[in-house]
Amino acid sequence: MSKDKPEKTKYRVVIDGSKCLGCGTCEAVADKTFRVDGVAEVADQDGNSDEEKLLAVQSCPVGAIEVWEGDKKVWPR
Numbered sequence: 001m002s003k004d005k006p007e008k009t010k011y012r013v014v015i016d017g018s019k020c021l022g023c024g025t026c027e028a029v030a031d032k033t034f035r036v037d038g039v040a041e042v043a044d045q046d047g048n049s050d051e052e053k054l055l056a057v058q059s060c061p062v063g064a065i066e067v068w069e070g071d072k073k074v075w076p077r
């Protein structure tokens with residue numbers, strides 16, 4: 001396993017495809033978690049660290065992605 005890939009992360013990202021513009025920002029910030037091919041999809045929930053995933057989600061220009069830790073919503077607050 002690559003040392004760049006965290007073994008298990010706490011945050012789960014949920015994309016609202018109906019809001020997504022396909023801009024690619026989330027993939028640019030967290031390239032192992034998100035895949036954008038017209039619309040963003042989750043490639044691997046554990047592909048990037050929690051910090052990288054949260055940064056990617058906060059970079060989405062239309063707020064199309066939520067972050068959950070268990071049943072607690074982390075973003076948007």
Ligand code: SF4
Nearest residue numbers: 020021023024026060
């Ligand atoms: S940053 Fe937001 S709008 Fe852009 S591709 Fe990702 S989910 Fe879609």
